Amino acid sequence: MKQKVTLKQIAKELDVSISTVSKALKDSVEISLDTRQKVKAFAKLYNYKPNNIALSLKNRKTKTIGVIIPEIVHHFFTTVIGGVEKVANEKGYNVIICSSNNSFDKEVINLEMLASGSADGFILSVAKETQLKKDYHHIEETMSQGMPVVLFDRIIDEVVCDKVIIDDSKGAQTATNHLLSIGCKRIAILTTVDYISVGKLRTNGYLRALRAYDVPEREDLILKIEDIDNCESEISDFLKDKDIDAVFAVNELFAVTAVKVLNNQGKKVPDDIAIIGFTDGILSKHFIPSLTTISQHGEDMGVRAAKLLIDKLEGDEAATEEYRTVIIDTSLIQRQSAKKTK
Amino acid sequence: MKQKVTLKQIAKELDVSISTVSKALKDSVEISLDTRQKVKAFAKLYNYKPNNIALSLKNRKTKTIGVIIPEIVHHFFTTVIGGVEKVANEKGYNVIICSSNNSFDKEVINLEMLASGSADGFILSVAKETQLKKDYHHIEETMSQGMPVVLFDRIIDEVVCDKVIIDDSKGAQTATNHLLSIGCKRIAILTTVDYISVGKLRTNGYLRALRAYDVPEREDLILKIEDIDNCESEISDFLKDKDIDAVFAVNELFAVTAVKVLNNQGKKVPDDIAIIGFTDGILSKHFIPSLTTISQHGEDMGVRAAKLLIDKLEGDEAATEEYRTVIIDTSLIQRQSAKKTK
DNA sequence: TTTCCACACGCAAACGTTTTCGTAAGGTTT
DNA sequence: AAACCTTACGAAAACGTTTGCGTGTGGAAA
Numbered sequence: 001m002k003q004k005v006t007l008k009q010i011a012k013e014l015d016v017s018i019s020t021v022s023k024a025l026k027d028s029v030e031i032s033l034d035t036r037q038k039v040k041a042f043a044k045l046y047n048y049k050p051n052n053i054a055l056s057l058k059n060r061k062t063k064t065i066g067v068i069i070p071e072i073v074h075h076f077f078t079t080v081i082g083g084v085e086k087v088a089n090e091k092g093y094n095v096i097i098c099s100s101n102n103s104f105d106k107e108v109i110n111l112e113m114l115a116s117g118s119a120d121g122f123i124l125s126v127a128k129e130t131q132l133k134k135d136y137h138h139i140e141e142t143m144s145q146g147m148p149v150v151l152f153d154r155i156i157d158e159v160v161c162d163k164v165i166i167d168d169s170k171g172a173q174t175a176t177n178h179l180l181s182i183g184c185k186r187i188a189i190l191t192t193v194d195y196i197s198v199g200k201l202r203t204n205g206y207l208r209a210l211r212a213y214d215v216p217e218r219e220d221l222i223l224k225i226e227d228i229d230n231c232e233s234e235i236s237d238f239l240k241d242k243d244i245d246a247v248f249a250v251n252e253l254f255a256v257t258a259v260k261v262l263n264n265q266g267k268k269v270p271d272d273i274a275i276i277g278f279t280d281g282i283l284s285k286h287f288i289p290s291l292t293t294i295s296q297h298g299e300d301m302g303v304r305a306a307k308l309l310i311d312k313l314e315g316d317e318a319a320t321e322e323y324r325t326v327i328i329d330t331s332l333i334q335r336q337s338a339k340k341t342k
Numbered sequence: 343m344k345q346k347v348t349l350k351q352i353a354k355e356l357d358v359s360i361s362t363v364s365k366a367l368k369d370s371v372e373i374s375l376d377t378r379q380k381v382k383a384f385a386k387l388y389n390y391k392p393n394n395i396a397l398s399l400k401n402r403k404t405k406t407i408g409v410i411i412p413e414i415v416h417h418f419f420t421t422v423i424g425g426v427e428k429v430a431n432e433k434g435y436n437v438i439i440c441s442s443n444n445s446f447d448k449e450v451i452n453l454e455m456l457a458s459g460s461a462d463g464f465i466l467s468v469a470k471e472t473q474l475k476k477d478y479h480h481i482e483e484t485m486s487q488g489m490p491v492v493l494f495d496r497i498i499d500e501v502v503c504d505k506v507i508i509d510d511s512k513g514a515q516t517a518t519n520h521l522l523s524i525g526c527k528r529i530a531i532l533t534t535v536d537y538i539s540v541g542k543l544r545t546n547g548y549l550r551a552l553r554a555y556d557v558p559e560r561e562d563l564i565l566k567i568e569d570i571d572n573c574e575s576e577i578s579d580f581l582k583d584k585d586i587d588a589v590f591a592v593n594e595l596f597a598v599t600a601v602k603v604l605n606n607q608g609k610k611v612p613d614d615i616a617i618i619g620f621t622d623g624i625l626s627k628h629f630i631p632s633l634t635t636i637s638q639h640g641e642d643m644g645v646r647a648a649k650l651l652i653d654k655l656e657g658d659e660a661a662t663e664e665y666r667t668v669i670i671d672t673s674l675i676q677r678q679s680a681k682k683t684k
Numbered sequence: 685t686t687t688c689c690a691c692a693c694g695c696a697a698a699c700g701t702t703t704t705c706g707t708a709a710g711g712t713t714t
Numbered sequence: 715a716a717a718c719c720t721t722a723c724g725a726a727a728a729c730g731t732t733t734g735c736g737t738g739t740g741g742a743a744a
Contacts, residue, residue, distance in 0.1 A: 094456075
């Protein structure tokens, strides 16, 4: 088994110095044409590739972006990663992805690991636990060591840095407005517990829309779900015999579960009841009926986040000092699960 | 903005040598208790973390596993990554993920980039283009430079290395058997073009099951789909007025599309026609009807792949020379889309 | 012949670690 | 007092690069 070939080895074989080899490979005029060609031929033959690690050490940058997300098996987060990869690769950056699995500890470990030399900056969506715990020292510490951080989607207001979000509240308002505009009056919402920032914001948007239409808000039409994995029975109990004509679900899973539950309860979507979701994922697209939903444009988020980060990484000192928050527009994707009541 | 603190800085502040600091932090008996405590207190205060890059360079290993997959927005691949991360983290490895986007060129670029110092070994599922092109020089080159590679799912027979696969053919046979055993006789298959290795294998399994039951195979019941993203019309034409009682789809998307198409054609699943899929993803689980399917146990694959790789990475020379192929058992997950005919 | 200049190349430092080996100071044994 | 041993620390090399600067060689100009 061959080993990776280094400058030193080439130098030895060709009986020149390491610096000569290095310069020759860079086509430096310092080196004679003859030597240059010889070295390059040799390097090609032995498939020489400069060692990134050594370069990182020398340049004190890794040309790597660290991405930490709460879940890796998750359609939205992976689309964001897709966006990040796209611009990162264009700009010659590598992307290294870690999942915190929604655990605070793992988030800290991952961040510290990557921060100690593996990445130049971070794109991060915080774990549920972190939101609950409100402990952000690891993020602040990373930034104070000179590594920029861009937060996206599940952000933290208290941390001052670049951010990329959607206007969750506005998106929810759009969704609710749509339901109201097609004639729905009694709209239930399936949302998360309040410590999940996006859930809370979407609930707010829902309430705002109601008020704008002068529809009284009713506590009994709001379900805050804690255990996402076992939401079916909860939703079933909640929806049972409820006199409603629409459901707004703050994520895909709640939306399809609602359809399922309603089917079981003998109600048809969209004929008897309209449903609108949030997040345009696989399920929304392929479900029967296909789901009208709010798209978060995950790839866009990734693109913008990566651009922000790279700007900061490559920017002059001046640009480094100001922080921006990019708000990505959501859009309503109309499909089959919500239609005009006659 | 503080900078990352190094041994050198600590040494300077404390007026000792770098080696003293290094040893003190490692609790070397060479250093007096006094100095040790002083150094450690100081290091903690300044939040010293050894620089991974420097360590990588020195140790000539990165403690990082490179994972390259054809698509990042893909349920199955992300579950595999989940498995990889799990064991990698347990063993103190980092995971760096790149997506080839099914492009041969990007696969080569990613692999070369990671191979030049960023990762010690690779877990890889090859791009469609690579399978078509049959060009594997980048993989062989990587291995010849001493970096182990584990192939999974979309593997390459010609490349000699560790592999983790499911028995696609057997899984497909199980699926088809199930359909036959519940009384279906005229079973269509929705599969991919032959150069996708897993598609071909699954087709073979289907045929084998048919033969074992003495059911004649019929060319007109086999649809090989090239353009996965626009499969609906193709499937619709294919299924139209066909006298069949079951469909075996080699992936989730084909399965749900088939259900959709059949619904439109006035046939009910599972009452009029049974459907069975392959890959147990979000769709299969939440679709209505939920899909009977073959589970590939993606997380298991990731776990096994990571173990194989780490074994090779840490193993003695002897173990390094033999290559293993792990076959993960598939299992039939019975849900609603296929039931006994009366 | 002396001086000067280009040319082509090598030296060495630097990035941050770890680790082997060397050594000064001080104490203990004869 | 001489010889020796601990103890506690420092110097330096190594990992693979890049790059500023120094330098030997040869030829041309004076």
